[in-house]
Amino acid sequence: MHITADRERCVGAAQCVLAAPAVFDQDEEGLVAPLTVDPAGADGPAVRQAVHLCPSSALRIDEE
Amino acid sequence: MTETLDHDIPSFPMARACPMHPPAEYRELRGREPVSRVRMPDGQVAWLVTKHELARKLLADPRVSADRLHPAFPGRLTAEQRAATERVRRLSTRRSMIHLDGAEHGAHRKILTGEFSLRRIAALRPRVQEIVDRSIDEMLAAPQPADLVEHVSQAVPSLVICELLGVPHEQRRDFHEWAGMLVSRSVSIRERAAASDALNDFLEDLVTEKERGEPTDDLIGRLIARNRQTPVMTHDEIVGTAVMLLIAGHQTTANMISLGVVALLENPEHRARIAADPSLLPPAIEEMLRYFSVVENAPARVATEDIEIGGVTIRKDEGIVVSGLAADWDDEVFDHPDRLDFERGARHHVAFGYGVHQCLGQNLARVELEVVFETLLRRVPGLSLAVPAEELPYKDDAGIYGIYRVPVNC
Numbered sequence A: 001m002h003i004t005a006d007r008e009r010c011v012g013a014a015q016c017v018l019a020a021p022a023v024f025d026q027d028e029e030g031l032v033a034p035l036t037v038d039p040a041g042a043d044g045p046a047v048r049q050a051v052h053l054c055p056s057s058a059l060r061i062d063e064e
Numbered sequence B: 001m002t003e004t005l006d007h008d009i010p011s012f013p014m015a016r017a018c019p020m021h022p023p024a025e026y027r028e029l030r031g032r033e034p035v036s037r038v039r040m041p042d043g044q045v046a047w048l049v050t051k052h053e054l055a056r057k058l059l060a061d062p063r064v065s066a067d068r069l070h071p072a073f074p075g076r077l078t079a080e081q082r083a084a085t086e087r088v089r090r091l092s093t094r095r096s097m098i099h100l101d102g103a104e105h106g107a108h109r110k111i112l113t114g115e116f117s118l119r120r121i122a123a124l125r126p127r128v129q130e131i132v133d134r135s136i137d138e139m140l141a142a143p144q145p146a147d148l149v150e151h152v153s154q155a156v157p158s159l160v161i162c163e164l165l166g167v168p169h170e171q172r173r174d175f176h177e178w179a180g181m182l183v184s185r186s187v188s189i190r191e192r193a194a195a196s197d198a199l200n201d202f203l204e205d206l207v208t209e210k211e212r213g214e215p216t217d218d219l220i221g222r223l224i225a226r227n228r229q230t231p232v233m234t235h236d237e238i239v240g241t242a243v244m245l246l247i248a249g250h251q252t253t254a255n256m257i258s259l260g261v262v263a264l265l266e267n268p269e270h271r272a273r274i275a276a277d278p279s280l281l282p283p284a285i286e287e288m289l290r291y292f293s294v295v296e297n298a299p300a301r302v303a304t305e306d307i308e309i310g311g312v313t314i315r316k317d318e319g320i321v322v323s324g325l326a327a328d329w330d331d332e333v334f335d336h337p338d339r340l341d342f343e344r345g346a347r348h349h350v351a352f353g354y355g356v357h358q359c360l361g362q363n364l365a366r367v368e369l370e371v372v373f374e375t376l377l378r379r380v381p382g383l384s385l386a387v388p389a390e391e392l393p394y395k396d397d398a399g400i401y402g403i404y405r406v407p408v409n410c
Helices: A015-019 A041-053 B003-008 B024-032 B052-059 B079-084 B088-093 B102-116 B118-141 B148-153 B155-165 B169-183 B189-212 B219-229 B235-248 B251-266 B268-276 B278-292 B362-379
Strands: A002-005 A024-026 A032-034 A059-062 B035-039 B045-049 B300-303 B307-309 B312-314 B319-322 B407-409
Touching (some): B102 B118, B118 B148, B155 B362, B169 B235, B235 B251, B251 B268
């Protein structure tokens, strides 16, 4: 699983951080700053929830 | 649109049969015609969206505009009310990000996102706790039964948002009154205009003062400083943004506190479990947000191109009302939506909207709700309603759902 986070699209709602705090963080501007773009398999469901909750479609996952 | 069918078009908003449930028509429409025509108070016809999936799709669609100055933008005022005064237009013409589209919206929003990051909001929690404690002290000291709305529901978000924005405390009673008038349908147009003027004038002066002096360490002060470095907003837009944040951060949370407390008091088993283990609160709050979806008649939009959705074609320049309440009671997405189930995963509700306009203050609201509910259950274990829940004065006439007064014994 590989994550692409688009900071241009991000609107800082922090839904990803709430859903998968081990994978996503926010920078000083409140925009998405992934802690890793290749999360461990165990984080999969949380990452998929983060993608589903993101209001601005700023997150994409490419499954392997 | 086919004019001959006009007599069949139902009026919006529809009435509730039960204060805790959405209008029954939503369910019927969702099954039959999830994007259907309704007549707005001003006589215009708009599209009402009642299905969760379609609500999310439309709110994330770049072909819809949030421009409330568009002639087809679904409005809550009647044509008569709208015409009655030009002064009301002052508030509606002052721009803030909730009415902007595309890149312009993005620039306005990005200059604020850092203020609402989870870290910044978490740093506010101790201060929110102090405000909640003091509000509860006042409620406990008041003659019984005390009004939860006056002492807690309104006091807490009002103080929090005024402090965040850098608004002096002495003004908070005025603010509450003005903000309440602007979202109520029951006040006269003259009162609404006066409230709008008062709020605008005060924030106009406040912004001007902060612009002239040294930058202050509060949200408006920091916004002014940041905007000086990279100009995004005009003076008028900064004032509009302050008005928007104040109103959005005030009535919404206040009503959720009232409705949430009633929900907890009416569900003693859940209440006991949460009181014993406050870690159960966050999912319970998501469920309350879903169940009540207080900003029920918003968001409104206008199509900027033809959009095919839900079996219909929304034409360019037609108005759209996405009912978050209807979407959050979609039984294909939330099993038995009429059940307040504090353990269901309700995070995908659209109570804060969806798309690029999703509520910027949602995580501040979550913290306020958590601190209020946790502290009330811990400090006032004997809290009870002084009248039956069904006899409370519900806000059937307001754009944001809630309860006018909640008499409680502490």
